[in-house]
Amino acid sequence: MSRRRLSCRQAHTPGLALLCLVWGVLVLLGCGRGEAPGSRGDWKGRTLRIGTDATYPPFESVKDGELVGFDIELGALIAEELGAKVAWTNTSFDGVFPALMAGKFDLVISAVTITPERQQRLGFSAPYYTAGQLVVAREADTAVTGIESLRGKTAGIQINTSASLVLEKFPDIEVRQYPSIDLALQDLRNGNLAGAVGDGPTLRYFLAHGFQGLRAAGGMLTEEHYGIAMRPDDPALREAVNAALQRLRDSGKFAALEERYFGEAAQKAQATPQAVPWGKVTWRLAQGLGLTLGLTVLALISGLPLGLAVALGRRVRFRPLAWLCAAYVEGLRGTPLLVQIIFIYYALPQLLGVDLAPMLAAVLALTLNSAAYVAEIFRAGIASVDAGQEEAARALGMGRAQVMRYVILPQAVRNVLPPLTNEGIALLKDSSLVSIIGMAELTRAGQELASQLAAPLAVWPLVALFYLLATLPLTRLASALEKRLHRQG
Amino acid sequence: MALVEVRNLHKRFGALEVLKGVDLTVQPGEVVVFVGPSGCGKSTLLRCLCGLEVPSEGQVVVGGTQVSDEPKALQALHRRVGMVFQRFHLFPHLSALENVTLAPRKVLGLSDAEAETLGRRMLAMVQLDSRADAYPGQLSGGQQQRVAIARALAMKPELMLFDEPTSALDPELVGEVLEVMRELAREGMTMCVVTHEMGFAADVAHRVVFMDAGKVVEEGPPQQVLREPQHPRTREFLARLLNR
Ligand SMILES: Nc1ncnc2c1ncn2[C@@H]1O[C@H](COP(=O)(O)OP(=O)(O)OP(=O)(O)O)[C@@H](O)[C@H]1O
Numbered sequence: 001m002s003r004r005r006l007s008c009r010q011a012h013t014p015g016l017a018l019l020c021l022v023w024g025v026l027v028l029l030g031c032g033r034g035e036a037p038g039s040r041g042d043w044k045g046r047t048l049r050i051g052t053d054a055t056y057p058p059f060e061s062v063k064d065g066e067l068v069g070f071d072i073e074l075g076a077l078i079a080e081e082l083g084a085k086v087a088w089t090n091t092s093f094d095g096v097f098p099a100l101m102a103g104k105f106d107l108v109i110s111a112v113t114i115t116p117e118r119q120q121r122l123g124f125s126a127p128y129y130t131a132g133q134l135v136v137a138r139e140a141d142t143a144v145t146g147i148e149s150l151r152g153k154t155a156g157i158q159i160n161t162s163a164s165l166v167l168e169k170f171p172d173i174e175v176r177q178y179p180s181i182d183l184a185l186q187d188l189r190n191g192n193l194a195g196a197v198g199d200g201p202t203l204r205y206f207l208a209h210g211f212q213g214l215r216a217a218g219g220m221l222t223e224e225h226y227g228i229a230m231r232p233d234d235p236a237l238r239e240a241v242n243a244a245l246q247r248l249r250d251s252g253k254f255a256a257l258e259e260r261y262f263g264e265a266a267q268k269a270q271a272t273p274q275a276v277p278w279g280k281v282t283w284r285l286a287q288g289l290g291l292t293l294g295l296t297v298l299a300l301i302s303g304l305p306l307g308l309a310v311a312l313g314r315r316v317r318f319r320p321l322a323w324l325c326a327a328y329v330e331g332l333r334g335t336p337l338l339v340q341i342i343f344i345y346y347a348l349p350q351l352l353g354v355d356l357a358p359m360l361a362a363v364l365a366l367t368l369n370s371a372a373y374v375a376e377i378f379r380a381g382i383a384s385v386d387a388g389q390e391e392a393a394r395a396l397g398m399g400r401a402q403v404m405r406y407v408i409l410p411q412a413v414r415n416v417l418p419p420l421t422n423e424g425i426a427l428l429k430d431s432s433l434v435s436i437i438g439m440a441e442l443t444r445a446g447q448e449l450a451s452q453l454a455a456p457l458a459v460w461p462l463v464a465l466f467y468l469l470a471t472l473p474l475t476r477l478a479s480a481l482e483k484r485l486h487r488q489g
Numbered sequence: 490m491a492l493v494e495v496r497n498l499h500k501r502f503g504a505l506e507v508l509k510g511v512d513l514t515v516q517p518g519e520v521v522v523f524v525g526p527s528g529c530g531k532s533t534l535l536r537c538l539c540g541l542e543v544p545s546e547g548q549v550v551v552g553g554t555q556v557s558d559e560p561k562a563l564q565a566l567h568r569r570v571g572m573v574f575q576r577f578h579l580f581p582h583l584s585a586l587e588n589v590t591l592a593p594r595k596v597l598g599l600s601d602a603e604a605e606t607l608g609r610r611m612l613a614m615v616q617l618d619s620r621a622d623a624y625p626g627q628l629s630g631g632q633q634q635r636v637a638i639a640r641a642l643a644m645k646p647e648l649m650l651f652d653e654p655t656s657a658l659d660p661e662l663v664g665e666v667l668e669v670m671r672e673l674a675r676e677g678m679t680m681c682v683v684t685h686e687m688g689f690a691a692d693v694a695h696r697v698v699f700m701d702a703g704k705v706v707e708e709g710p711p712q713q714v715l716r717e718p719q720h721p722r723t724r725e726f727l728a729r730l731l732n733r
């Protein structure tokens with residue numbers, strides 16, 4: 001899909017550059033390796049696994065907990081043609097191609113624009129949809145009639161999307177980049193932009209569904225083709241998909257699907273913005289919060305003892321073990337959590353030949369990461385205990401382990417409660433990064449709702465509130481514990 | 490046979506030589522008081538006697554065991570020598586009774602009941618049986634130091650070391666700690682005490698050792714060293730101490 005990242009070379013943040021690095025490794029490892037289920041060409045009775053990022057209506061979004069949209073129905077039709085069952089994975093767009101390469105699914109149907117860069121890495125079906133870039137402006141701002149009239153003004157786009165290719169040709173238009181296009185539209189409505197540039201079909205959907213006061217300015221600027229992406233080493237699957245697409249066109253089923261989503265009746269039906277269904281939104285966010293809390297608690301339960309063990313490991317007399325523990329801490333603190341998650345979920349299974357469920361990979365990554373921070377917290381806590389304590393204990397004849405267990409640690413634990421609480425809160429918020437491997441935790445749930453309802457202003461404050469509700473008890477608990485321990489001292 | 494035998498003890502911290510050849514013998518039941526200017530190495534000598542520091546050169550033999558850096562031997566030595574620190578170093582997360590019983594339980598393997606009986610007896614000895622459940626933070630300095638003494642005594646040491654046990658105390662609390670130490674001496678405990686309390690030295694010590702710059706300068710019975718010091722450094726030091 002053209003709003004999304006075009007190629008690694010255009011990735012701006014270090015995290016994304018690293019993501020591409022991992023992706024590169026995966027391509028090297030993944031190509032020509034592992035079972036290629038499609039190579040037999042016969043999918044009867046088997047399950048076709050498809051990945052998508054359901055934050056992009058009308059192609060794919062989540063409604064009442066179900067995947068809906070043009071691409072979703074298309075995937076179902078293709079599976080039907082092949083006689084296969086279909087299993088969807090909803091994951092963030094950053095993660096969808098690494099997962100494809102790692103063999104987590106067979107196809108990506110996610111409004112993916114066919115670009116030369118992507119063709120170097122991925123296999124594509126024949127194009128199934130023609131889209132293009134569109135300019136959007138405020139209704140009241142009649143001066144904006146198309147891309148030319150944005151010269152000397154400011155336009156918003158989604159970061160790293162093909163809109164930037166269009167705007168490269170207009171150096172006198174100032175470009176402001178947003179993490180998602182609905183945020184650019186919001187800023188346009190707030191009067192901070194003269195226009196926004198993005199994918200036509202999706203912009204039209206947003207205009208119809210929640211962003212009143214905005215209008216399309218001029219026609220499509222470009223022509224782009226969406227294709228179904230697959231691993232490049234699977235020509236049999238590609239032929240099967242192309243044949244299925246052709247049969248769908250021949251039978252008229254494809255035309256009927258197009259009509260339902262993009263025909264005149266559909267455009268009219270879309271034109272009535274809906275009220276935000278607060279009950280459903282709250283329920284979806286609560287589910288996301290449940291997952292966020294579950295992940296955080298599991299990661300803390302296993303990260304605390306692991307971190308403590310690593311902190312103690314750094315003090316052992318056997319130097320190689322101490323070095324190993326130090327290297328562990330530095331390694332995990334020195335790399336972004338996002339990269340660790342990607343590595344564990346996508347690269348590790350390739351290297352070790354095991355398959356990790358997303359939940360397991362997410363908990364593992366969060367555990368290993370927080371253990372490194374917990375280890376440092378414990379190390380500082382142990383160092384903060386007066387040296388006289390250890391001497392007094394040793395002078396009583398206690399061994400090193402006894403000194404640590406009965407004298408140093410009980411005091412260290414008391415010292416580290418505040419920083420451990422902070423770590424817990426940080427972990428709770430950082431857990432949003434596991435959305436990249438398809439975990440629908442709170443932030444991801446918010447993303448899905450904001451795009452589906454075209455109502456970022458309604459959804460994000462609620463998401464923030466939910467995070468606050470989750471962190472407040474944590475701080476309370478810690479200060480209560482602190483007080484209790486203090487009374488003893 | 491002597492309980493403590495120190496021969497030609499040198500202790501260096503990097504380039505700094507703190508003890509420069511100390512010889513010392515302590516007989517069982519003897520009370521030896523160490524005096525000397527700040528930084529002359531008194532604490533370091535005591536720490537060598539209980540195995541918290543290992544000699545750089547020379548020998549320290551306590552009750553027939555030589556101090557070396559072998560962990561098991563060191564731990565055995567710790568068990569037989571009690572140490573009382575200037576700043577108490579009680580375990581703040583444990584009650585007075587738990588402070589006293591921790592090592593007997595974990596090191597000697599006493600049962601909880603046995604350890605408690607022992608602990609209460611030790612606390613009674615320092616007149617603190619009524620404060621058994623108090624935490625160190627709830628006790629005065631003098632009370633804390635008495636608990637620290639009880640804690641060391643609970644391990645039934647053959648030798649007790651005191652490193653300026655009253656220096657961190659308010660003047661009105663010094664007496665109660667010295668009283669406990671006097672009582673210990675009366676019972677025949679072998680003690681090495683670093684202190685500036687000259688009254689205590691005169692009354693209780695069998696011998697006073699004057700140290701300066703890492704060496705023993707002069708030693709003898711208290712009357713002799715305190716009243717008629719032979720060495721000019723000793724005289725100078727005592728004059729300054731009395732004029733304070
Ligand atoms: N662990 C150590 N590392 C380096 N230097 C040390 C160490 N312990 C003691 N010293 C130094 O050794 C010297 C003697 O210290 P020591 O504590 O034995 O003196 P002291 O006679 O007890 O003095 P005070 O009356 O002030 O307690 C001092 O200069 C001190 O700084």
Ligand SMILES: [Mg+2]
Nearest residue numbers: 531532533652
């Ligand atoms: Mg000293």
